[in-house]
Amino acid sequence: MLSNKSFLVLLMLFFVCGLTYSQTKKIEIETIETRPYDFNVNKIKFRFRIDQDNLILERYNATWITTDTLESLPPTIYLRDINSDGFIDFGLADKWMSETFLFNPILRKFVMSGFYSNAEFGDNLQTGAPHMVLLDSIRHMYFDYSTYKNGEWYSFLFQIKDFERIDIAEINNETLFSKSGNEFITTSILINKILDNEDNKKLVTKIKRGRTDKPFNYKKYWTDNWKLFINQ
Numbered sequence: 001m002l003s004n005k006s007f008l009v010l011l012m013l014f015f016v017c018g019l020t021y022s023q024t025k026k027i028e029i030e031t032i033e034t035r036p037y038d039f040n041v042n043k044i045k046f047r048f049r050i051d052q053d054n055l056i057l058e059r060y061n062a063t064w065i066t067t068d069t070l071e072s073l074p075p076t077i078y079l080r081d082i083n084s085d086g087f088i089d090f091g092l093a094d095k096w097m098s099e100t101f102l103f104n105p106i107l108r109k110f111v112m113s114g115f116y117s118n119a120e121f122g123d124n125l126q127t128g129a130p131h132m133v134l135l136d137s138i139r140h141m142y143f144d145y146s147t148y149k150n151g152e153w154y155s156f157l158f159q160i161k162d163f164e165r166i167d168i169a170e171i172n173n174e175t176l177f178s179k180s181g182n183e184f185i186t187t188s189i190l191i192n193k194i195l196d197n198e199d200n201k202k203l204v205t206k207i208k209r210g211r212t213d214k215p216f217n218y219k220k221y222w223t224d225n226w227k228l229f230i231n232q
Contacts, residue, residue: 023080023081023123024078024079024080024121024122024123025039025078025079025080026076026077026078027048027076027077027078027079028075028076029050029055029073029074029075029076029077032048032049032050032055032077033050036048036049036058037049037077039079039088041087041088041103042087042103042105042108044059044060044108045059045060046058046059046060046067046110047060047064048077050073051069053071053072053073054069054070054071054073055069055070055072055073055074055077055092056068056069056070057069057070057110059108059109067109067110068101068110070092072092074092074093074094074099075093076093077090077091077092077093078090078091078093078098078118078121080120080121082100082102082116082120082121082131082132083102083160084134085103085105087102087103087105088103089101089102089103089110089113090110091116091118091120091121093118093121094118096117096118096146096148097115097116097117097118098115098116098117098118098120098121099112099114099115100112100113100114100115100116100120100165101113102160102163104163111162111163111164112164113160113163113164113165114164114165114166114167115165116132116144116165117144117145117146118146119131119144119145119146120132120144130144130145131144132144133219133222135157135222135223135226136226139159139230140159140160140161141157141158141159141226141230142157142158142159142160143155143156143157143158143218143219143222143226144156144158145218150175150177150184151173151175151183151184151185151186152172152173152174152175152184153172153173154170154171154172155170155171155172155218155222156168156169156170157169157170157222157226157229159230167194167198168193168194168229168230169191169192169193169194169204169226169229170191170192170194170198170201171189171190171191171192171216171218171221171222172189172190172192173186173187173188173189173190173209173216174186174187174188174189174190175187178211181211185211186209186213186215186216187208187209188206188207188208188209189205189206189207189209189216190203190205190206191203191204191205191206191207191221192204193229
């Protein structure tokens with residue numbers, strides 16, 4: 001039988017594992033309207049509060065100091081370490097995407113990184129939604145995956161440089177509604193090189209797809225070909 005000390009150690013491990021796998025914190029904006037929401041990152045105390053129609057982020061240093069004024073009120077705020085550097089980040093959720101701020105431990109502040117899929121802030125153990133995958137730890141290269149309406153999906157190859165997200169290439173599918181099957185089917189896969197912004201792209205490959213084709217393996221594609229896009 002386990003001693004009291006051994007049982008306590010196991011209980012602590014179970015608790016830590018629970019925190020590890022359930023690290024996303026979801027904050028509804030209505031709760032902040034009632035009172036500020038406090039949280040800690042790297043032993044630094046932060047809080048969200050609402051001032052009229054603005055979301056205010058403050059850091060505590062003997063007194064509360066405003067670090068960011070965000071001119072919109074998202075329905076939901078997510079807290080999660082999405083880039084796995086050991087520090088909590090936060091996202092201001094919209095329907096599909098979250099305006100995301102990564103924590104910079106050197107500056108001891110949050111940096112606006114870009115827009116990430118809401119799936120990055122979800123608990124993939126519960127939803128099955130994949131989180132972004134690290135391809136290269138030196139260049140900080142990743143790929144992600146997100147689904148949209150009408151059976152459409154996107155997967156981006158991107159780099160996080162100085163805490164800023166830089167999209168490099170994308171894969172997405174084109175769909176058509178099948179009345180006979182009462183479903184959307186993928187008719188083609190598009191692979192694009194992103195030039196200076198997401199609206200300026202160069203088509204690299206268009207792959208025709210049929211009803212009986214297996215789902216496109218975007219994971220294998222990025223793993224095998226990501227270097228081709230950064231060397232262009």
